Amino acid sequence: MPAHIRPYRDADRDAVIAAFRSNVPEHFPASEEPWLVSALEEPDGPFFVIEDEGEIVGCGGYELSDFYNLGTLVFGLLRADRHRTGLGRMLLLHRLLAMAEDPMRPRYVTIDTHPHVAGFYLRHGFHEMARWSGGYRSGRDRVDLRIELTDAEVERLKAMRDAG
Helix, strand or coil: CCCEEEECCHHHHHHHHHHHHCCCCCCCCHHHHHHHHHHHHCCCCCEEEEEECCEEEEEEEEEECCCCCEEEEEEEEECHHHCCCCHHHHHHHHHHHHHHHCCCCCCEEEEEECHHHHHHHHHCCCEEEEEECCCCCCCCCEEEEEEECCHHHHHHHHHHHHHC
């Protein structure tokens, strides 16, 4: 079965945590695991998993603000052995297009991440808004990025998705 994305279910918890742990310490500090568990147990928005060859190999979600015209990507990770396979792009596009189709479609979507991951988002249309030395409590540097979900941008994202 080809890779596909579906909503997260409680039964996915252990596989999602294992995917997270496969990225510690290179992409996430271990101290972020309780935040992931909290996001799984009490999500502030839709959360998805990506399955490939019958295995859960990644996850990610998003939140939409009731007050601000803003969406925020949360987590978004692949098991370390699945990096650079195109699955991260598939998951990112799925989340962005889901937000674009939501009745509360945000004008902007933001994400904060580490400098060594920021290039992935920049290649997909995000723009760097800020860079903070030691911006995370863990002491790691932080990069804040944003994309504007204009109609033209949504069409570009759909074309990227459809091109595979």
